[in-house]
Amino acid sequence: MKGIYRLRIKDKFSAAHSLRNYNGKCEELHGHNFGVEIEVYGKKLEKDTEILIDFKILKKFLKEVLNSLDHKFLNDLQYFQKYNPSSENIACYIYKNLQSKLPSGVNLKYVMVSEGENSMAFFEEV
Numbered sequence: 001m002k003g004i005y006r007l008r009i010k011d012k013f014s015a016a017h018s019l020r021n022y023n024g025k026c027e028e029l030h031g032h033n034f035g036v037e038i039e040v041y042g043k044k045l046e047k048d049t050e051i052l053i054d055f056k057i058l059k060k061f062l063k064e065v066l067n068s069l070d071h072k073f074l075n076d077l078q079y080f081q082k083y084n085p086s087s088e089n090i091a092c093y094i095y096k097n098l099q100s101k102l103p104s105g106v107n108l109k110y111v112m113v114s115e116g117e118n119s120m121a122f123f124e125e126v
């Protein structure tokens, strides 16, 4: 049967930020336990294992990216000198850095970043 396979994993990190030009309390230094969810997709499974990519490997790649954010003041990082450290831009940062680690045939669909259970930002390429 024709189709695609989709895998989803979750992780989290803790960081502080302040939103420039927000003109409200979020412009002040504060922190979040950010939640992260990502989805990859692909058409072809590995020959012998018949998996798209090992969840363990996917989690390791995501952890490597999140380690660059964990327990950091995001505004201090070079990327967030140019881009405000909003959930939207954090999702885009994770997307770019995770995408470059994935093997061919495994494609990133989206990255979701949450500041709490009720606030989520997604980034996906169009």
Ligand SMILES: Nc1nc2c(c(=O)[nH]1)N=C([C@H](O)[C@H](O)COP(=O)(O)OP(=O)(O)OP(=O)(O)O)CN2
Residues within 6 Å of the ligand: 019, 026, 030, 085, 086, 087, 088, 115, 116, 118, 119, 121
């Ligand atoms: N679209 C976005 N909106 C906001 C972002 C963001 O990244 N993208 N960020 C913030 C601030 O980071 C702020 O910390 C979050 O504010 P808020 O949702 O108001 O969180 P609170 O815990 O203070 O509010 P509750 O009402 O208790 O949920 C703001 N907006």
Ligand SMILES: [Zn+2]
Residues within 6 Å of the ligand: 017, 026, 030, 031, 032, 115
């Ligand atoms: Zn915030």
